[in-house]
Amino acid sequence: MWCNEDAAVDTKKTGYWELHDGTRALQIDEIPAVSCSSCGMEYHEDHVVEEIEDQLLLINTNKLGKVVSFKELMATERFLKKNYFKFYN
Template structure:
């Protein structure tokens, strides 16, 4: 178990969840299955951690999203070939 970022109790477990992302160009939304997530048995909160969200956002900026179907798994998304190696527009970290 790990500490929940919402209630700070040690009742959180790592799991996977489905999420929905609107593409950066606003043309459509994408269903992403099996995204790493945290579920807390103490407060009931289910969430994706910030680093996972950032990883998804960066990947969606760096790939040809027109090649993606309506539904993709997290692993498939992250394995998609990139135009660039990293997000050069992120000036922090």
């Protein structure tokens, strides 16, 4: 996407997220990502970042440890079904 080469591949990377209340940060392992061997860019696509942000708003983050996998995070039970404060698609 960034350098317009065909060398980009889907992969999984570790990311670090500060909780919305600012009390601490989490290490999230195995987040879907894109990695390009041509330009060296590694990134998480916008829709994946949005999924993580929404999930962190909708769960009891006190139950999470310092390190969690993406799969575990997304499987955590929510207080609400969706983010009702998002006013766009």
